[in-house]
Amino acid sequence: NEEGLPEDPVGIRRLSEALRDDKTAVIGKTYEEILPPFEFGRVQTQMARQVVTGKVREAERERQFEEFKDRVGEIVNGVVKRVEYGNTVVDLGRGEGIVRRDQAIPRENFQVGDRIRSYIYEVRREAKGPQIMLSRAHGGFMAKLFAQEVPEVYDGVIEIRAVARDPGSRAKMAVVSNDSSIDPVGACVGMRGSRVQAVVAELQGEKIDIIQWSSDEATFIVNALAPAEVSKVVMDEEDERVEVVVPDEQLSLAIGRRGQNVRLASQLTGWQIDIMTESQESERRQREFTERTALFQEALDVDEVIAQLLVTEGFATVEDVAYVENSEVAAIEGFDEDTAEEIQARARDFLEKEAAELDAKRREFGVEDGLLEIEGVTLPMAVALGEGDVKSVEDLAGLIPDDLRGWFENKDGERVREPGILEAFTLDAADAEALIMRARVAMGWIEAPPTVVEEEIEVELSEEDRLFGVPGSRPAAAAAAPAEVEAEAEAPPETEA
Template sequence: YDGIIEIKAVARDPGSRAKIAVISYDGSIDPVGACVGMRGSRVQAVVNELQGEKIDIIPWNEDQPTFLVNALQPAEVSKVVLDEEAGKIEVVVPEEQLSLAIGRRGQNVRLASQLTGLDIDIMTEEQESARRQAEFELRTKLFMDNLDLDEFFAQLLVSEGFTNLEEVAYVEVDELLVIDGVDEDTASELQARARDVLEAQNKAALDAARALGVDDTLIEFEGLTPQMIEALAKDDVKTLEDFATCADWELAGGWTTVNGERTKDDGTLEPFDMSLEEAQKLIMTARVLLGWVDPTELEADNVDEDDLTDDEAEA
C-alpha cells in the first residue's frame, strides 16, 4: 500500500505452484519476510484463497545471474554462465541437486525461466566437465585438420581461448604472438592457412546454395554469411522476398508456451548464434530494400518510442 515493497515478476502454474519476485525500497525492511508475514500468516492467507497453491517468494535482483539463483530455490547452484546476447543461461548444480533444480515434470526450472525471461540449461558439475572436455577435443581436432597442426600446437591455440578459424584468421597478430613458440612468421602462416580454408568453405557453401536455386538478391544481401545462405536455401528460403516474409523466431529460434508447457522452436540460423534482435533487424532491412516498409515511418516510430515515458512504453 505504501509502495515500499513491489512485486517485480510472477510466474505460475495455476493451482499448483507460483514464484513471486519482490523488492523492498527500504533497506530496513525484508521484502520476503514482509510478504510471508508473522509465522507465514500473510502468505498462508493467499495460499488458502488459491486452494493450496504453493507460493515461493524470492528477492528480486537486477543482476540476472543472482536473480536466477534466487529463482531456482530451493535448489543450490554451483555456477551460472550468462550469454546476454543470446538471452540464454547455463546453470551448473551438484549431482544431488539436479532433480530439485528441475522440479517435478520440469516445473521448477520452467517457472524460473518464465520469471527471469531466460532460456535455462541445467547440468550437473560432472556433465559440465565432460562437455568442456568434449569441446576442447573438438576444437583441437578442428585446428589439427584445417591448419595442418600437430596435437600439441592445436591444444595451445584452444588453451589460449581460440574457438574457431575466424578468430585465428582475423585476430590481431599480437594475440597470436603471446602463444609459446609463435613468432611473427608463424603467426602470419597460421592466419594465411585459416583464411585459405575459410575462403574455400565460403565458396563451397555458395556453390551449394546456388545449386539449390538461391537468387542473387539473397546472396548479395548484407549480413548473411555463405553458410547462412546455404542453411536458408535448405529451408526453402531462396530469395530476398522469401527472407523478408520470415518471422524473427523462424531465424533465431524461440519458445512456444502451450497449456503451461514450453516447447523449443528451432531457428534456421540459430546454429550461427543469430539473436532475435539481429534477426529482426535483418528482416526489417530486407523489407525496406523491397519497398514494403517506408524507412521514414520507421524512424518516426523510433522517435515516438524514445519520447514515451517508461509507463507509457510498457502500456
Template structure:
C-alpha cells in the same frame, strides 16, 4: 389516456422513483419519457413527421412540437419534416414568433423580422395537440423507457468499474453456471468469474462471499462485462499490497510474480529502504502476513525472493531452495544455462518442472538446467570437436591442437588473423611456428571461400550480391541456398530474416532462425546492410538519412557547449 388529463406532476414523481430505484440520474428517465411520447405522437400524426416532446422539469407539463427544417431545393426528400427556403417564407413572419410557434437558427431562437431570409438549417417549431395514448402506444412507451433505463444502468456500471480494473473487489456468489461463477456486486450489477480463472477446483455456494481481481472491464452490446480472476499473478500482488503496509506505501516494490494457481508461486520484491528487509516484511511476524495471503489462495505455497538487478544473482535466488553451481547467460537469445550439483537437480526442476517453470516466468528467461557431470561432458565434447577441427584443417598433431583449444582458440579465423604475439604465448611456439600456423589457416579459409563461391554461382547467385561489401562467400552461399540470389532479393529481406530473433506464441518464446545467424550477424548489422543495399538500388534516397545524423551531431555539439 390523454397527457393533458393526467396529473402532470406524476411524470416527475415516476421519474424520480425509477431513478432512485436504479441509482441513475432522474434526467435520463425524463429523456426516456420524452422519447417514448415522441414515438407515440409519430404513430398518431405520421412516422415521417419530426415530432419533439419536451417535459418541463418543474411542472411536468409535456409540450408536443412539430419541427420542419429548411433545406436546399435539390436536397428536399421528406415533405413532412423539410421544406425549401421558398416554402419557408410563408412561415417566416413576425406573427409566427409567438409562444406556440418559433424559429431556431444554430440552436438559438431568432426573430424573423431581424433575421432576413430563411436559410438552410433553420428550424420551424409549431405546437401540436397532445396525443391520446392507447394500450399499444402506452406499451411501446413503457418499452422505450425500460430500454433507456437499462442503458443508463449499464453506463453507470461501466463508469463505476472502468477505473477499477486491476483492483480487488468483494462480492457475493449469485449462481454457478457450467463452472462459471456469477458474482453479485452490491449496487453495481453482476460480474463473471470464469471456470479457468478459479483456483484449482474451487466450488462456491449461492450467498457465499468471494474476493477476486478485476481483470477486465469491457463495454459490449449487451452492457458492460466485468471479468474477475483469482488465478492472475496480479491478484497475489494486490493481496500482498493489502497485507503489507510497506508495499502499499511504496517502500517495498513487487518486481515480478509467477504462479501455478493453487499449488505454488514465486514473488520477487525489493526494498528502497536499506533498513527494511523486503522478504521479512512480506513474511511478517511469525508468518502472519504471508499466511493471510496463503489462506486466501487456498493454501498456495509462496516463495518470497529478493529481486536483484544482476540476472545471474536473481536467477540463483529464483531457483531456491535449490543450490546453483554456475550460471551462463546468453543475452541475445534471452536464454540461460544453470549448472547444479547432481543431488540438487530434482529440487531445481521441481515436481513436473514446476520450480524451473516459475523461475523462468519470474526472470523472463528460458532456463536450461544441467548437472555438473552433464556440463563437464558437454565442455569435453566441445573441446574434442575443436581439437579435431584444428587437427584436420591445419594438419596438426593432437597435442598441439589441444594446446590451441586450451588457449581459447575456437575458429580458424582466430588463428589466421590474431596478433602473432598471442600465438607466441603458447608453449613451444616461436615466430616461425606462428607464421606457419597462420599461413595454413589462411590457405584453408581461402580454399573454403573459393568452394563456397563456386557453389553459390552454381545456385544462381549474381555478381551484384557476391560483390556486396560485408558478405563473405559463405554468407552468399547461405543466402543463395535460401533463394536470395540478387541484390534486389537481399534488399527485400527483413533484418530478423537475416539475423534471427525471438517471437512469442501464446506466451511461449519461439526461435526464428536467421539466414546469416550462423555467422554471428547481429540485428543492427543486418539492418545496416539491408539499408545500404536499398540505397545502392535507389530505393532509398541517402539524403533522407543525412538529417538524422546531422541532428544527432548538432545535439552533441549543443551538449558539449552546454557542458563547457
C-alpha cells in the same frame, strides 16, 4: 418596440398583427391555449418505452464503465451470481464482473451466493456493455493480498518486484526492502508464518516461495531457483538465456515436479533457463575441447599440442584465429610473432578456400549474386537457400518467417516439427522477418527505410502486467531443460520463507 423580433417564429406574433384580434395587446403579453391530448397507438407507445429504456441502459452502462475503469489493479469483494460453463459471474453491487475459467484457481468451485474476492485486471467497453474482467490466478492478485496482510508492503517500505504463479499449486515472489534494517522475506512471512499463511488460505493452499530480489541478474536467478543450490551461472545477455549448472544430486530439486521450479524461476526472472548437472557440463566441455582441437588440426595443419593451446586460450573458431590482433596469438606460451603470423596466414587461407567452395556450390544451385547483397545473407545461408529452392531476391521476398525458421504441424494427433530452410542458423523471429523485409524493400514491393525494417516491435505493457504476468499469456521466457533430464522429478520441499 418591434425592432429585433424574428420574422415569424413559432409562439411569437408581431404587435401590429396581435392588435387586430386584441385591442389591448402590448409587448410581453402572453396567450395560453389548452390543446387536446394526443392519442398514441400501441406501436408508438411500445416504441417510446423501448427508446427510454435503451437510453437508461446506455446511461447505466456508461456509469459502470466510469466507476470501474480506474479500479483496475484493485481487489474487489462480490457474490457469485451464476456459473456458466466454468465461468463465474460475480455481482459487485453496482456492476457485474466475470471470472473466466482460465483466470480461476483450478479445482476451485463456487456456488451461487458464495462470497468471492478477485482482482480486476481489465475493464473494456463492448456492445453489450462494459466487461469487468476478474481474476484469481493473476500475479497481481497475490501481490495485493500481501499488501493487505503486510503493512510494510502497503506503506511501500517493501516492494514486490515480480510474481510468478502456477495457480493453486505453487508460486514465487521476489521482494526487496527500501529500508536496510527490515528483512523483506521475514516481514512477508510474519511471526511463525502468520502473514504468508493468510494469503495461502485465500489461494486454496498454494505454496509460496518468497525470495530476495537482486539487481544483479545472476544473483537473482540463483535466488529464484531456490531451494536448489547452483554451482555456476553462464549468461547470454543477447538472447536472454542462462545456463545453470547444479550438483548432480540437486538436479531433480532444481527442475521440480513436471519442471515447475525452473518454469516459475524463468517466468519470475524473464530469462530462459537451461539446467544441467556438473557431470553433464564436464562431458560437454570435454567434447567441445576435442571437437575444436580436431578442427584446428585439420584447418591449420598443426599438431595436437598447438591446437590444444589455441583452444585453451579461448579460440573457438578459425575466424577467431584469423582476424584477431597478431599480438594475441603471439602472447600464447611457446609462440612468437613468426609462429603467430604463420598460423594466421594458414587460417586465412583455409577461410578463403572454404568461401570459394561455398561460392561454387552456391552457383551450382543457381543462387543469384543479388541474394548476397541482402544485408544479413552470408555465403553459408545462400547455399542453404539454394538447397531450399530459394534462388533470387524475389524468392526470398515471397517467404514468411516460418519458412526460414521452421514450424509445428499436427499429424495423426502428434505435434511434429517441420524444419525451415535456415533451420541450422537458429534465427529468431525478428531476424527472419528482417531478412524477408529487406528483400521486399529491394524488390520495390514496400517502401521503408532500413531502420524501420530492422526495428523490433515491442508490446507496451502496464507496469503491473510486466511484473505479475499478462492475463491469458504464456511467459516469454519458457523454462528449458536438457532432453535427458526432463523426466518428472520428485517435488522439492516447499519454502514458505
